[in-house]
Amino acid sequence: MNLRSLPDRKPFLTAALALVALAALAAVAISAEPRAKELFGARKLPAVAPAQSFGFYSKGCFTGGVALPMDGPTWEVMRPSRNRRWGHPAMIALIEKLSRDAVADGWPGLLVGDVSQPRGGPMMTGHASHQIGLDADIWLTPMPRRPLTMAQRESMSATLMVDEKTHLVKDALWTPQHTRLLKRAASYPEVERILVNPGIKKKLCDTVTGDRSWLRKIRPFWGHDYHFHMRIGCQPGSPFCKAQETTPDDDGCGKPLAWWFTEEPWRPNKNPDAPKARDLLTMANLPKQCLDVVNAPDAPSLEAVTYHGGSAAAVAVAEPQPTGPAETISSGNAAMPAAESAFAPTPKIGIPLPRPRPGN
Numbered sequence: 001m002n003l004r005s006l007p008d009r010k011p012f013l014t015a016a017l018a019l020v021a022l023a024a025l026a027a028v029a030i031s032a033e034p035r036a037k038e039l040f041g042a043r044k045l046p047a048v049a050p051a052q053s054f055g056f057y058s059k060g061c062f063t064g065g066v067a068l069p070m071d072g073p074t075w076e077v078m079r080p081s082r083n084r085r086w087g088h089p090a091m092i093a094l095i096e097k098l099s100r101d102a103v104a105d106g107w108p109g110l111l112v113g114d115v116s117q118p119r120g121g122p123m124m125t126g127h128a129s130h131q132i133g134l135d136a137d138i139w140l141t142p143m144p145r146r147p148l149t150m151a152q153r154e155s156m157s158a159t160l161m162v163d164e165k166t167h168l169v170k171d172a173l174w175t176p177q178h179t180r181l182l183k184r185a186a187s188y189p190e191v192e193r194i195l196v197n198p199g200i201k202k203k204l205c206d207t208v209t210g211d212r213s214w215l216r217k218i219r220p221f222w223g224h225d226y227h228f229h230m231r232i233g234c235q236p237g238s239p240f241c242k243a244q245e246t247t248p249d250d251d252g253c254g255k256p257l258a259w260w261f262t263e264e265p266w267r268p269n270k271n272p273d274a275p276k277a278r279d280l281l282t283m284a285n286l287p288k289q290c291l292d293v294v295n296a297p298d299a300p301s302l303e304a305v306t307y308h309g310g311s312a313a314a315v316a317v318a319e320p321q322p323t324g325p326a327e328t329i330s331s332g333n334a335a336m337p338a339a340e341s342a343f344a345p346t347p348k349i350g351i352p353l354p355r356p357r358p359g360n
């Protein structure tokens, strides 16, 4: 560098430095825009409002969430510290129903994995979906006979049902009860899809006899080798919930499944460090209602928003449900405080009635 030219360069350098500083400031401003996952991950309780899903399974949020109780006679919540046992009341009611039906079918009880965060939205870790309260992961490990302690629920490892190399189910582990559990879950009309590892799908394709119509809902996907993922459709009262494509009208055991047993789906990720969608989503990327959802006041207490619709105690205290026209029910709800109408116990048999959002 020629020292003599320095004085001439100074203005240029100053300007360049100023530009660098400006660019750095802009970068800070961009990165300072909070990620949606941080805002949603920070909320410990749901928003007080009638149950409603906004947006899509992988880009949305929901109000009126209720918690699956940590324990029930036929289920236990796993990894409780994650605080992901929240869902649309219809989802939570369905998990409880599946747990009862599964026990009746001979499965010892459900170990329930992640459902959603209290208000849904993207998560700090795991899952692209599970954002609108309509997805739930259920372990393929049966509930042990002895109740699990909270510490065991955090640490107990799940049973991997699929060989990582062959992508085939480990035959020593698969039982007819596993098949029955999946069939039961697929039997509910509100369940639109069940995601399982391709090896599990293949096992069902190869072994299910008689009624195979339910196989249509069983969809192969990466992972899902120790749990299955149950997804229900948009619920009544959620006009801004975006439905997914319907599944093709066959058992899905043909060509699309064969693809999973080629080398292509298992090629190593070329760019493993690329940020995932959930790491980039800001509030501006989510449906506009989600800003209100994430900022809304908390429900009054955890107990007020814990679902007891399926428990004997709640059924005992529940008022007989009116059977008249729907307007009788909604005008009754309109007179109640929002919190009460949103979290009123739901009768054991029913999915909650659609509750119109006030002002919509």
Ligand SMILES: [Zn+2]
Pocket: 127, 130, 135, 136, 137, 228, 229, 230
């Ligand atoms: Zn899942």
